[in-house]
Amino acid sequence: MTDLVLSNVSRWYGNVVAVNDVNMHITSGITGLLGPNGAGKSTLLSMMAGLLPPSTGSVTIGGAPARENVAIYRQVGLVPVQESLYDFLTGEQFVRLNADLQRVPQPATATKYAIGLVDMASAADRKISTYSKGMKQRIKVASALVHGPHVLLLDEPFNGMDPIQRRHMMGLLTGFAERGHTIVFSSHILEEVEQIARQVEVLVAGRHAASGDFAEIRRLMTDRPNQYLIRSSDDRALATLLLGHPSVRGARLRGHHGLEVEADDLGQFAQIVPRLAREHGVRIFELTPTDESLESVFSYLVNT
CATH class of the missing domain: 3.40.50.300 (P-loop containing nucleotide triphosphate hydrolases)
Incomplete structure (x- = not known):
């Protein structure tokens, strides 16, 4: 191991x-x-x-x-993220180069085997400059695998x-x-x-x-809270109503820019906002999730 x-x-x-x-x-x-x-x-x-x-x-x-x-x-075999390769070489020449650098005992056989593993045999004699992005990725993997x-x-x-x-x-x-x-x-x-x-x-x-x-x-x-921006006809009243519900973790007024809300249960929150607004005569102008990006999810993990 x-x-x-x-x-x-x-x-x-x-x-x-x-x-x-x-x-x-x-x-x-x-x-x-x-x-x-x-x-x-x-x-x-x-x-x-x-x-x-x-x-x-x-x-x-x-x-x-x-x-x-x-x-x-x-x-170790490394497949870097950079796409800059020796574009003037064919795919086979590129993989063979790494086999030679690694002093593989039977470089020609190892090269053919590695190229076959990534399903690039049909394009092995073409120059890398003609490859698509996905093909370049696969030939890089073959190069990283050639020495086992x-x-x-x-x-x-x-x-x-x-x-x-x-x-x-x-x-x-x-x-x-x-x-x-x-x-x-x-x-x-x-x-x-x-x-x-x-x-x-x-x-x-x-x-x-x-x-x-x-x-x-x-x-x-x-488990992370879902964050939303709400603009309504009465943000202060809506905040008070929402904070009384167990699915809402917090609410903060943003002056004239609306209301920031954190909710634990997306399903319940989606149901209670229109219901509370309708029952208490509050008009909803905007309801927008503000943390759907992966960056926000990862940032939450850092702070948990």
């Missing part, structure tokens, strides 16, 4: 903190690194791969330092893939996990993580916000 352990890992660039005191213990299987864009996921994966040194803390793979360790590099790594790190691997390609890639990763490999992939899309990740690590603004299986993370997200 190849465990990946991060101990009090931080990384900063000048005065900018990209990753702040992260602790993780990742074992075999598929782990989803979930967080909004700019959360520090790419920086964290680069440190896991040994490409980037932490400013403080340590990253180990199988108990050995991940940084400046050739033996470890041979156990025990640890696979993928940064937003499903970007640009159509549903069929995505399903194929998910099946490929699941198969590797079932054979004991350690796989970490980053995503800002909850559904991608839900479909294949056994373990979920949530990163927000460089901080480790939550950890657990998907059901635990989903429960945290579901």
Whole structure:
């Protein structure tokens, strides 16, 4: 078993903190690194791969330092988020290049096998410059797999893939996990993580916000209060009425800009607002949810 352990890992660039005191213990299987864009996921994966040194803390793979360790590099495959590839090469040449760099014993055979795994054999002799975004993603995965790594790190691997390609890639990763490999992939899309990740690590603004299986993370997200902006003919009276109901956690007047409301039960709240307004002669001009973005969900997890 190849465990990946991060101990009090931080990384900063000048005065900018990209990753702040992260602790993780990742074992075999598929782990989803979930967080909004700019959360520090790419920086964290680069440190896991040994490409980037932490400013403080340590990253180990199988108990050995991940940084400046050739033996470890041979156990790791990295699929970066950047799309800049050697576009003048064909797909086969690109994968063969990594096989040669890794000193794979039978590079031609390994190259053909890796390309077949990602279903790119029919386009292997085409230049990468002619590839679609999804095809580039798949050839990057082939390049990362060609030397048979025990640890696979993928940064937003499903970007640009159509549903069929995505399903194929998910099946490929699941198969590797079932054979004991350690796989970490980053995503800002909850559904991608839900479909294949056994373990979920949530990163927000460089901080480790939550950890657990998907059901635990989903429960945290579901339990958060729903926030709304309401404008009515009598915001003060409506606030008083709503605060008397158990589904409403809080209400705050915003002067002439309406009423901010936090509700725990979306279903009940959707029923009581029109009922209370009708019973007490209050006209509703606007009712808008204000926290539907993933960023707001992740921010809530940081503060729980």
